[in-house]
Amino acid sequence: MASPNNSLTNSDKANMKKWRVFLVPLFARSHLTPLADFAGLLLANHPDIELTMVVTPDNTKFANGSALHPVQILTYPCPPISPQSAEPSVIDKAFHMARQGVEQLLQQHKPDAVIADVMFPWITAIAADLKIPCILFSVLSTFSMLVLDCFQKMRVRPALLDHVTVLGLPGPEIRMPVLELPSFVLEDNSVEKVHKSGLDAFGIVVNTCRGIELEYCDEFEKTQARRAYFVGPVTVSYPMYQRSIIERGGEVEGESENSCLRWLDTKNERSVVLVSFGSLCAFKSAQLHELAMGLEESRQNFLWVVKDADQSGEWIPEGWEERIADRGFVVRGWAPQLAILAHAAIGAFVMQCGWNSIQEATAAGVPMLTWPLAYEQFINEKLVVDVIGCAARLWEGGKRSTRETEKELVPRT
Structure with a gap:
């Protein structure tokens, strides 16, 4: 008996239902661009998938300019976010509207999978309720995520400490002034939410590589995710890099x-x-x-x-x-x-x-x-x-902080 022919004709491939994946970046362009680049990598290796970027109206033009590959665009209501408008109340409103808008789009379109920014920790619970596989995407270094998780668990209190030492990480000892820690580590449990979301997700894609962060990638893989995929730096990795080096962004x-x-x-x-x-x-x-x-x-x-x-x-x-x-x-x-x-x-x-x-x-x-x-x-x-x-x-020995101050304008070096 002749062996079955498992090869697919071009017609067969054209008639196959494409696997639909939603990409949900944070509103900041520094988060959107790497996810758009990752979309290019996905399409280069899996042309049988259909990608849709879910963005704010303010980011629609930028998403189209960044994605030098065929992706669809869906939007949800959200106030414009800029350095001037980035007050806590505006950011809180944007996150609230993002959650509502993204959840509605997922319910309406029922994609086969969703890849969302790690800074949207609520996405894993929503996807689980809808039985949609969810992978998180991080534009942060594994080093910074490990350090943030350590400080969150230590419950650092600025009134009690000037400096704090990172415990339990490979490599040299890391000691930081408390004033240089992000305010969200000191004021709320957002890092804890991100950590839990990472463990609940199918896995985390990180825009980094072992060549830069070898021992921290290994530690991240052990402690921060069920599965970890290190794919960076995506901005210089995907096939359209030579064209995108000039054309991306407008x-x-x-x-x-x-x-x-x-x-x-x-x-x-x-x-x-x-x-x-x-x-x-x-x-x-x-x-x-x-x-x-x-x-x-x-x-x-x-x-x-x-x-x-x-x-x-x-x-x-x-x-x-x-x-x-x-x-x-x-x-x-x-x-x-x-x-x-x-x-x-x-x-x-x-x-x-x-x-x-x-x-x-x-x-x-x-x-x-x-x-x-x-x-x-x-x-x-x-x-x-x-x-x-x-x-x-720069500014070695000078007093620095993540909190805004006008006491010293610019360091003289």
């Missing part, structure tokens, strides 16, 4: 995104310092003014990315743009950071220690100068400065 307001790259072409190798503090943290005008003066006084070539939120122009010192014209370039709004870091003219990166930026700089081989501002950024700084040794700390 255009710089008022000029082509290529203009900063053309300016870099005029500079010597490793002669330019990239200065960028990510999309989430806003500076006061007085701080921007002092930073502008410091960059001028440094007498170094620099490329400075100024966010949409900081574009009022009130901070620009008189005559400053004319004085720095030959050795400074200011990008207003979005910048093609991957392409900038890959350029031979870049010699260092002054950055806020967001995990996406750390991985992009590491992949490009660019040394980092760390200036953390908020969230888990001070913890990431410990990893790259004290554990890996691929970065140097």
Whole structure:
């Protein structure tokens, strides 16, 4: 008897029902972009699936610009989130509306699986009730998640301690000032909720790799998830990277995104310092003014990315743009950071220690100068400065905090 023919024709494949997967990123663009990149990896390896990104209305255009691959878009009501509007009441309202909106969409569409940001810990219970397999996606380093979990369990109280030591982790001893811990570790049980959600989910996909975080990936796999998948850095891993390095995210307001790259072409190798503090943290005008003066006084070539939120122009010192014209370039709004870091003219990166930026700089081989501002950024700084040794700390010995203050504007180094 002839053996059965198990091969599928193109017609058979076309008629097969695609496996529908919902992707649910946090509202911040630093969370949306890696999940969009992961979508590219999924489609490259599993073209038989159908992906839908579930985003806020404010992020629809950005989601379309980031996803250089065929994905559908669904939205749920949510207030716009920006550095200026990121008051606790606005954030709480956004999380509440996200939960309601996402739950309604899952009930309505009944996807075959959902992959959601780890910062939405309620998603695992909702998916379980609807009998939808759920995987969490984390844009945080395994190191920071382990440290946060440790501090949450220790019930750190700022009134009682100035510094706290991380217990039970591999590698060198980690000791941190309490003022550098994220407020959510000190004020609520959100880390505990994320930890429980991670154990309830089918597994956790983490945007990291063992090449950067080997021993911490091993520890995370043992203690934080039923299954752990380390897939990063996704921004430079998926097949459309060479095209996306320029095209992703849109255009710089008022000029082509290529203009900063053309300016870099005029500079010597490793002669330019990239200065960028990510999309989430806003500076006061007085701080921007002092930073502008410091960059001028440094007498170094620099490329400075100024966010949409900081574009009022009130901070620009008189005559400053004319004085720095030959050795400074200011990008207003979005910048093609991957392409900038890959350029031979870049010699260092002054950055806020967001995990996406750390991985992009590491992949490009660019040394980092760390200036953390908020969230888990001070913890990431410990990893790259004290554990890996691929970065140097700015403002060494100065008093720093995740809490906003105007007592000192900008450190003089």
